[in-house]
Amino acid sequence: MRPNVLRQKLEAGKPTLSTHIHSVWPAEIEVLGLTGHYDYVEFVAEYGSSGLHDFDNMCRAAELHNLGSMIKIDQSIMPFLAQRGIGAGFSSVLFTDVRNMDELRECITAARPDHPDYGGTYGVATRRNSYPDYDSTQEYVSSVADTVLAFMIEKKGAVDILDEILAEPNVEMIQWGPSDFAMSIGRPGDTGHPEVVAAEKKTFEAAIKAGVPPRAEIGSADQTKRFLDMGVRHFSVGTDISILFEFWKAQGEQIVRALQGE
Numbered sequence: 001m002r003p004n005v006l007r008q009k010l011e012a013g014k015p016t017l018s019t020h021i022h023s024v025w026p027a028e029i030e031v032l033g034l035t036g037h038y039d040y041v042e043f044v045a046e047y048g049s050s051g052l053h054d055f056d057n058m059c060r061a062a063e064l065h066n067l068g069s070m071i072k073i074d075q076s077i078m079p080f081l082a083q084r085g086i087g088a089g090f091s092s093v094l095f096t097d098v099r100n101m102d103e104l105r106e107c108i109t110a111a112r113p114d115h116p117d118y119g120g121t122y123g124v125a126t127r128r129n130s131y132p133d134y135d136s137t138q139e140y141v142s143s144v145a146d147t148v149l150a151f152m153i154e155k156k157g158a159v160d161i162l163d164e165i166l167a168e169p170n171v172e173m174i175q176w177g178p179s180d181f182a183m184s185i186g187r188p189g190d191t192g193h194p195e196v197v198a199a200e201k202k203t204f205e206a207a208i209k210a211g212v213p214p215r216a217e218i219g220s221a222d223q224t225k226r227f228l229d230m231g232v233r234h235f236s237v238g239t240d241i242s243i244l245f246e247f248w249k250a251q252g253e254q255i256v257r258a259l260q261g262e
Contacts, residue, residue, distance in 0.1 A: 004091045004146045005068035006040050010172065010213060015233035016040065018070065020217075021240045022048035026061035028240060033065025040068030042236060045081065046096055047072075052084055056128050059089030070094055070150065075103070079110040079121070086111060087127030092148035094175065099157035101164060107151070108170045113144045120144075148172050150215070154180035159199045166210035173234070175215045176203045204230050 009016045016039040021028055029041050043050070043058055055071070062069040070092040071085040082093050095107040112120025122144050124130075130140055149170050152158075154177025158165060165171055178191040178200060187193050207214035208231045215234040216227040219242075224235060 002063060004148065005066060006070070006092050006148050007146055009039055010148065016235070018042050018236040019238050020044050020236060023240055024048065024050045024054035024058060026057045029058055029061040029067065030065060033062070033067050038067060040070055040092070042070040042072060042094065044072045044239070045085070046074050052088070055085060055088035055090070059128065063089065068092065072096060078107060082107065082110045083122055083125070086122065086144060086147050087125055087129050089128050092150055094150045094152065096152045097155060097180070098151055099155045101161065104151065104165060104168065104171070108149060108168070111147055111149055112170070113141045115141050118145055150175060152177045152180070153203050156181065156184045159203065162203060162206050166206060166212050171212055173213045173215055174203070174207050175217065176200050204232060
């Protein structure tokens with residue numbers, strides 16, 4: 001079984017860096033790995049279109065470059081996607097839209113082994129993570145259990161019970177989600193509203209105090225300082241589709257102006 005890069009970094013107390021991709025093209029992951037700067041790649045399956053074959057191919061590409069991998073999944077078909085993501089080789093699952101402890105525990109149960117030591121529902125399945133003959137061994141059980149479980153804190157209900165969430169041992173990383181939180185309090189799009197800003201501050205401070213690594217999503221390197229000053233050491237920078245849009249928009253505008261003689 002391959003070592004879980006993200007878990008190794010977390011357990012060693014080392015900082016981590018990732019980026020988001022919507023595309024299922026494995027070449028994107030390979031190019032990311034060739035930079036030598038990233039610890040893992042996050043496929044935002046909640047937003048991008050994909051099939052089960054894509055999961056396998058993305059994990060293969062990540063492993064070629066010793067990258068960890070995370071899959072962000074929809075709550076609506078959470079157990080299925082969590083287990084198929086783990087089976088494909090994703091080393092972490094990012095769960096979305098948790099509002100209460102029952103929903104949180106449902107996520108944990110789906111991702112942990114069906115074994116007395118773990119109390120989950122992930123059983124024996126001949127998937128990529130079990131080839132060629134690990135599916136009935138303790139090594140297989142340990143590999144499934146090694147999956148890093150991360151949770152979006154993005155709903156008012158989650159912020160209201162934040163201390164209880166952070167006290168759950170299987171919550172191994174959290175990610176603040178301002179857009180969903182703003183919508184959940186009736187302020188869609190208003191991520192600068194004082195209530196949203198206060199909830200963000202509460203989330204990061206409480207996570208650091210509880211010893212649960214919080215991750216900050218940023219658009220560029222110059223946004224790191226504010227979070228570093230808080231004590232945050234885990235970052236995810238940029239999203240492929242946004243990077244492309246900004247480049248095409250900026251360059252297109254300049255070229256059109258030049259063609260128009262401006």
